[in-house]
Amino acid sequence: MYQKFDVVIVGSGGAGLMAAMQLPNASVAVLTKVYPTRSHTGAAQGGVAAALGNQEEDHWKWHMYDTVKGGDYLVDQPAAEILTREAIDAVYELEHRGLPFNRTDDGRIDQRRFGGHTRNFGEGPVRRSCYAADRTGHMILQTMYQNAIKNEVRFFNEFLVLDLLINDGQACGVVALEIKTGEIHTFHAKTILFATGGYGRAWRVTSNAFACMGDGMSIAYRRGIPLQDMEMYQFHPTGIYKVGVLLSEAARGEGAKLLNGKGEYFMERYMPVLKDLAPRDIVSRCIVQEIKDGNGIDGKDYVYLDVRHLGAKKIAEKLPDITDFARNYLGVEPITEPVPIQPTAHYAMGGIPTDVDARVVIDSQWTPMPGFYAAGEVACVSVHGANRLGTNSLVDLIVFGRRAGKHMAKFIQETDFVPLPASHEEYSREYIDHLYSSTGGESAAHIRSELQNEMIENVFVERHDKGMRHALDQIAGLQEAYKNVQLQDKGKRFNTELVEAVELGFLLDCAEATIHGALARTESRGAHFRLDYQKRDDANWLKHTLAYRGTKAHDVRLDYKDVILIDDPIFKPKERKY
Amino acid sequence: MLRISSGRGPRPVAGGFETFSWYYFRISGALLLVLVIVHLLIMHISNDVSCTTYAFVAMRYSNVFWRVFDWLLLTVGLTHGMNGLRVVIDDYVRAPGARMWLLSISAVLLVVFFMLGTLTLITFPTVPGATGPLCIPK
Amino acid sequence: MYKGQSGMWSWLLHRITGLGILLFLFIHIVDVSMLGFGPEVYNQSVTLFDYWIVRLLSLALVGAVLYHAFNGIRIMAIDFWRKGSRYQRVMFWIVLAATIIVFIPMAYVIMVPAFHWLTQAPHTTAGR
Amino acid sequence: MNVLIRIKRYDPERDAKPYWDEFRVEADPIDRLLDALNTIKWTMDGTLTFRRSCAHGVCGSDAMRINGRNRLACKVLMRDVGNKVTIEPMLGYAVIKDLVVDMDRFFDKYRSIKPFLITYDNEPGTERLQSPAQRERYDEGTKCILCGACTGSCPSIWGNPDWVGPASIVNAHRFIFDSRDQGAAERLQLLSHKDGVWRCRTIFNCADACPRGIPVTDLIEQVKRAVVYGGPEEA
Numbered sequence A: 001m002y003q004k005f006d007v008v009i010v011g012s013g014g015a016g017l018m019a020a021m022q023l024p025n026a027s028v029a030v031l032t033k034v035y036p037t038r039s040h041t042g043a044a045q046g047g048v049a050a051a052l053g054n055q056e057e058d059h060w061k062w063h064m065y066d067t068v069k070g071g072d073y074l075v076d077q078p079a080a081e082i083l084t085r086e087a088i089d090a091v092y093e094l095e096h097r098g099l100p101f102n103r104t105d106d107g108r109i110d111q112r113r114f115g116g117h118t119r120n121f122g123e124g125p126v127r128r129s130c131y132a133a134d135r136t137g138h139m140i141l142q143t144m145y146q147n148a149i150k151n152e153v154r155f156f157n158e159f160l161v162l163d164l165l166i167n168d169g170q171a172c173g174v175v176a177l178e179i180k181t182g183e184i185h186t187f188h189a190k191t192i193l194f195a196t197g198g199y200g201r202a203w204r205v206t207s208n209a210f211a212c213m214g215d216g217m218s219i220a221y222r223r224g225i226p227l228q229d230m231e232m233y234q235f236h237p238t239g240i241y242k243v244g245v246l247l248s249e250a251a252r253g254e255g256a257k258l259l260n261g262k263g264e265y266f267m268e269r270y271m272p273v274l275k276d277l278a279p280r281d282i283v284s285r286c287i288v289q290e291i292k293d294g295n296g297i298d299g300k301d302y303v304y305l306d307v308r309h310l311g312a313k314k315i316a317e318k319l320p321d322i323t324d325f326a327r328n329y330l331g332v333e334p335i336t337e338p339v340p341i342q343p344t345a346h347y348a349m350g351g352i353p354t355d356v357d358a359r360v361v362i363d364s365q366w367t368p369m370p371g372f373y374a375a376g377e378v379a380c381v382s383v384h385g386a387n388r389l390g391t392n393s394l395v396d397l398i399v400f401g402r403r404a405g406k407h408m409a410k411f412i413q414e415t416d417f418v419p420l421p422a423s424h425e426e427y428s429r430e431y432i433d434h435l436y437s438s439t440g441g442e443s444a445a446h447i448r449s450e451l452q453n454e455m456i457e458n459v460f461v462e463r464h465d466k467g468m469r470h471a472l473d474q475i476a477g478l479q480e481a482y483k484n485v486q487l488q489d490k491g492k493r494f495n496t497e498l499v500e501a502v503e504l505g506f507l508l509d510c511a512e513a514t515i516h517g518a519l520a521r522t523e524s525r526g527a528h529f530r531l532d533y534q535k536r537d538d539a540n541w542l543k544h545t546l547a548y549r550g551t552k553a554h555d556v557r558l559d560y561k562d563v564i565l566i567d568d569p570i571f572k573p574k575e576r577k578y
Numbered sequence B: 001m002l003r004i005s006s007g008r009g010p011r012p013v014a015g016g017f018e019t020f021s022w023y024y025f026r027i028s029g030a031l032l033l034v035l036v037i038v039h040l041l042i043m044h045i046s047n048d049v050s051c052t053t054y055a056f057v058a059m060r061y062s063n064v065f066w067r068v069f070d071w072l073l074l075t076v077g078l079t080h081g082m083n084g085l086r087v088v089i090d091d092y093v094r095a096p097g098a099r100m101w102l103l104s105i106s107a108v109l110l111v112v113f114f115m116l117g118t119l120t121l122i123t124f125p126t127v128p129g130a131t132g133p134l135c136i137p138k
Numbered sequence C: 001m002y003k004g005q006s007g008m009w010s011w012l013l014h015r016i017t018g019l020g021i022l023l024f025l026f027i028h029i030v031d032v033s034m035l036g037f038g039p040e041v042y043n044q045s046v047t048l049f050d051y052w053i054v055r056l057l058s059l060a061l062v063g064a065v066l067y068h069a070f071n072g073i074r075i076m077a078i079d080f081w082r083k084g085s086r087y088q089r090v091m092f093w094i095v096l097a098a099t100i101i102v103f104i105p106m107a108y109v110i111m112v113p114a115f116h117w118l119t120q121a122p123h124t125t126a127g128r
Numbered sequence D: 001m002n003v004l005i006r007i008k009r010y011d012p013e014r015d016a017k018p019y020w021d022e023f024r025v026e027a028d029p030i031d032r033l034l035d036a037l038n039t040i041k042w043t044m045d046g047t048l049t050f051r052r053s054c055a056h057g058v059c060g061s062d063a064m065r066i067n068g069r070n071r072l073a074c075k076v077l078m079r080d081v082g083n084k085v086t087i088e089p090m091l092g093y094a095v096i097k098d099l100v101v102d103m104d105r106f107f108d109k110y111r112s113i114k115p116f117l118i119t120y121d122n123e124p125g126t127e128r129l130q131s132p133a134q135r136e137r138y139d140e141g142t143k144c145i146l147c148g149a150c151t152g153s154c155p156s157i158w159g160n161p162d163w164v165g166p167a168s169i170v171n172a173h174r175f176i177f178d179s180r181d182q183g184a185a186e187r188l189q190l191l192s193h194k195d196g197v198w199r200c201r202t203i204f205n206c207a208d209a210c211p212r213g214i215p216v217t218d219l220i221e222q223v224k225r226a227v228v229y230g231g232p233e234e235a
């Protein structure tokens, strides 16, 4: 089927819906492979950072400083300025649209501490994270969906986008599979926004939903658009042991502490000022270090998160969901017992490169592709650099989602539809037909689990050349195997086996780009920590990686572009200490 | 000082038939509670059913109070119960045609039984002395 | 079958008893209207109540009315008392208990005459 | 532990009518039932179809009937189901395939109660003020993840699919009792109609089914009172 809209938004998480809210007068279609309220944004617990100063003095510039420093100076500083300045207004907009923030006694939005957020350029923790209990992301998603209903946005639920259509260098549509019927649809549009989220499912232990398969990144990558800084992948320190389900940093924001096998609150040793509230890359590394030093619980590969001293009342009031998870998935009662945790794959700092208006840029010269936008976790504006601060992702969604929406509103006024390229559905149809007809005997589930194991072995918190080469060889093999994936379910109707197989293809692409970026970057920076190059190397590596897809896993082409700094001594790259 | 939003817009227009029906269940239910219990006590406890003969009725109905009492029981019970039947029909009969029919039939039933009961109560003669046995002979 | 909780069974019972009582009410209105045909006809119809099977039915009626009435109070408590829904389950057990407690003496009083005849030699036109 | 999993399956493309399928799965007691379903799908029968996304009870994808009651497969642990578990699609929705049901109507009903903040005042430059107590007043309803477990557990909806259902009322409550909202009257008006709140007969299956622990019936009762009293009562 063929349909035509001014704007097609792929993804109904925070970023996609925030953009949709800016387009009340355009014909907008939102395509999403899950029902909108099931998007992964709903899992975010902790909060959304903005220097409102409701609890104590705060300034956006302090926030910007923390963002830049937290990102280990791989952040494009003008973008960070926009992020932190506009965060304030964006949070008020959310409140006006109904978001039920927790409140201070005088009725303002309540704020709490979060990792890496400091007052006065690093002096000590500051209350900056605006929150709604421990389900801020859920509330953002609900509020935005509610407003989309108010604005009568057209949703295409359970549509899996397969391909981006480009004609003459300009994006002009997408092809999607309607999961319920198995039909292929073409959506012709003046502008397209990708807001498809991350790819945490590439690792075995992850906080991410099953749906986080890197779809958007891979689709762009297959169409010749580079992926930026994919080696920068965040591992959150406190995932529930084995399951990976996240125990939000909000717990530590409220005072929870990490405890090792010797009964020691070890973060005090590593980071005397911020302690447990140091940025995530650092805390994750400290945990891995403790485990390597034999300080894991019973010598095993996990440590404890301890909330007991907070008291039953505070735990119930401020951290209800988290307590629930611990009880449910571990059978642990956090009020009386410490909770077993380990680092878990969490967030892609990298993604489709964009400028500050969320326009996708396709080379190191910042050349935009007209009509194509990306926002949210799928995009890399680069405000998170080498490591994202907690609560900065939701800010990213609302600030750059909003900018994307506003810019698209302008763009559709000024431009006309570009015709669709010839035989535009061919690629998608062939892809799907191949999966249906293949008799190669390979199982997608098996390939996926091999990939996830390999990534957690060799492309995790600590990396080194040998391991990553091994991983790359493995992935090359898995990509070959992928060509022979065979389905048991040959039906058209709601074929989730087909969907999973398509998604696996996306995931393999993202893993490939991640490893290439990581192998080449011979330094340690933020979340990218190499045992064989333990120091940061600004002279050679203060630059963004751009990975272009080749024909095989081994022949990815890398290019680089400079990090944009602003002329202010405060933001000059220096060693990162907390 | 707290600034809170200035008001809640217009107040809802009271009512709607369904709201009334819901309320009526409760009000009539409370009334029935009294009426039915008294009724049960008299008919089944302080007398045996075999003793509710014509004469017995005549004795009771010489007092207007009992006629009004029974008429209330009839009216409230019937409307409460028929309203319940209506709700049940609404719940389970999905085909609009069949539903219309059933609802109409129950409306007719309501009227017929209400008339029948009321007529019985009004037309019953006020006979001073008892006619016939007070209990069925054993 | 959906494994509903007590509220589902209480509702189902309430519905069934309500409809049952309504059915009885129809019959009752008809038999009372026999009054209009004079004492003979009416007294003849009353003898019907004396069959022990009819006595059993009227027993069921009493049980139904009791349950429906008590549960009606429970429903109203849930509706109008703010803590009602928190205590609904307890109230359901109270309703059942109250129904049984009140039912037993009433059943006794109602059935005694029937049992009486059952144990004696038959000498009435009604009985059995 | 070794668990026998019975699943009610139906693919309208292939099957004339629903049938029962059985699988034996080796599972850890603290595995989620969802993990067992994935094990089946990934290693035994790729055609088994169900929805899932977050895997930890916050997205609302995998509501289904587990041992007779609506639950999220990702919140039920194997140790709680014993050696045998029966899984069926939720009642009250049309089955698309196996455990996947059609949620479109459910979301249409949700949309029908105006689930968004309605205000007539000008927006202030900063946030609207709201005291912690006023915020607390509508907290329960904000937990809803629109999984549909409550609505599918309600006998009223099995009989009458037009009924707006508990989930919509919970979400209406979330706005009716929000001190910032000014649309209470409009929503109460909508809900006082035939397929509004009155179809709720206080059955409580919904509250039992809700994976978020929302006291669904209590919220519905508050809305009923708001209709009869002509507006929301204070806390």
Ligand SMILES: Cc1cc2nc3c(=O)[nH]c(=O)nc-3n(C[C@H](O)[C@H](O)[C@H](O)COP(=O)(O)OP(=O)(O)OC[C@H]3O[C@@H](n4cnc5c(N)ncnc54)[C@H](O)[C@@H]3O)c2cc1C
Pocket: A010, A011, A012, A013, A014, A015, A016, A031, A032, A033, A034, A036, A038, A039, A040, A041, A042, A043, A044, A045, A046, A047, A048, A136, A137, A159, A160, A161, A162, A195, A196, A197, A198, A207, A208, A209, A211, A212, A215, A216, A246, A248, A346, A347, A375, A376, A377, A378, A390, A391, A392, A393, A394, A395, A397
């Ligand atoms: C457990 C957890 C807790 C977190 N807590 C916080 C926090 O406290 N603060 C914070 O700032 N950040 C937090 N994050 C990070 C943050 O939630 C995410 O980065 C963010 O929500 C991503 O939003 P998004 O809009 O980019 O994408 P998502 O919310 O992931 O949405 C992706 C959308 O794209 C759609 N989609 C994907 N692929 C396709 C396709 N092929 N076709 C059609 N549609 C598609 C999906 O259906 C979905 O609607 C947390 C993350 C996790 C996992």
Ligand code: HEM
Pocket: B025, B026, B028, B029, B030, B032, B033, B036, B077, B078, B080, B081, B082, B083, B084, B085, B087, B088, C011, C014, C015, C017, C018, C019, C021, C022, C025, C065, C068, C069, C070, C072, C073, C075, C076, D200, D201, D202
């Ligand atoms: C004795 C006192 C009675 C009380 C306290 C009472 C109370 C109630 C209440 C509160 C309801 C509403 C239930 C709801 O909305 O969920 C109801 C329903 C009903 N009542 Fe009664 N009632 C009584 C007597 C009767 C009698 C005598 C009859 C029969 C004539 C009757 C028949 C019904 C029926 C058919 C329903 C509908 C059931 C349903 O919708 O599920 N009730 N009752």
Ligand code: SF4
Pocket: D060, D143, D144, D145, D146, D147, D148, D149, D150, D151, D166, D167, D170, D209, D210, D211, D212, D213, D214, D216
């Ligand atoms: S109220 Fe509970 S059961 Fe109902 S949709 Fe919301 S979360 Fe699900």
Ligand code: F3S
Pocket: D153, D154, D155, D156, D165, D166, D199, D200, D201, D202, D203, D204, D205, D206, D207, D216, D217, D220
């Ligand atoms: S189960 Fe149904 S009847 Fe009401 S209390 Fe819940 S909505």
Ligand code: FES
Pocket: D051, D052, D053, D054, D055, D056, D057, D058, D059, D060, D061, D062, D063, D072, D073, D074, D075
């Ligand atoms: S998978 Fe998200 S709620 Fe179960």
